[in-house]
Amino acid sequence: MEQNTPNIGSSRVKQWFLLKKESLGIIGMIAIIFVWVKLFLFYQFMSVQSNFILIWFITGGLIYLFFSSFKNKWIPACVYLIFSILMFADVAYASFFNRYLSINMLGAAGFLGDVGASIKAVLKPKFFLLFLDNILIFITLFRNHFLLKNKENTEISFDSALQEEIEGDYDRHEEHQEGNKNEFEPKEQMDSSYEHSESFSEENKTEMGQRK
Incomplete structure (x- = not known):
């Protein structure tokens, strides 16, 4: 029993x-x-x-739950982008001032114009790695959007082709029925003519017998 437990866990993770x-x-x-x-x-x-x-795992779990709670993934993706911008600003601010960026500091962002050049000077290329996952998330969303759109167009095309095929089969069936009807009409006319001629011959025979 204890040996099967790891196998069940690994199979669930794989699934x-x-x-x-x-x-x-x-x-x-x-x-x-x-x-x-x-x-x-x-x-x-x-x-x-x-x-x-502990903080790393809790934050990652909260982000996962945040994305899972929305059916439309564009909403959490946009919110997460704003979150990433704040993280980037916090890192850049901390690298320059050696302290965390507070909400009050965000409200006073308009007064930081004098130190803007200095902040640009301390920005490091590695800070932009914080946006790499956002780029991949939006690429995934665009990919899924186009795949879903192509799938819908394919289903519409298949339904249209199936409808045309059904209508074509129905038209061919109607034409076949009309052809069979036309084939029986001359035969019925011939039978009617033959019966009429036989009736006429019988009448002639009867008339000639009466004359005799």
Whole structure:
């Protein structure tokens, strides 16, 4: 029993992975990985050391639940992009001022024009890695959108072709019925003419017999 438990767990994980791969594609699976990488880099840039692993997993789990709670994935993707912009601003601010960016500081962003050049100077290319998962998420959403649209167009084309084929079969059946009807009409006319001639001959015979 204890030996079967790990096998059941691994099979469920494998099944979950295959379902996600089918629905999201390779790029979507890479995006999920980069979400965790992004959180790891963010906490490293912010020099978070206390309870790092716990905070990392909690944040990743909340992001996963946030995306799972929406049927329309464009909504959480846009919100998550705003979240990424705030993370980027927080990292850039912390690298310059050596402290966290607060909500009050966001409200006073218009007064930071004098230090704008200095902030640009301390921006590092590695900070832009925080947007890599956002790019992959939007690529996945556009891919799924076009795949769904092509699938709908294919189903419409198939239904139209099937309807045309059914109508064509019905027309051919009607033509076949009309052809059979036309074939029987001359035969019926011939039978009627033959019966009429026989009746006429009988009448002639009867008349000649009466004359005799």
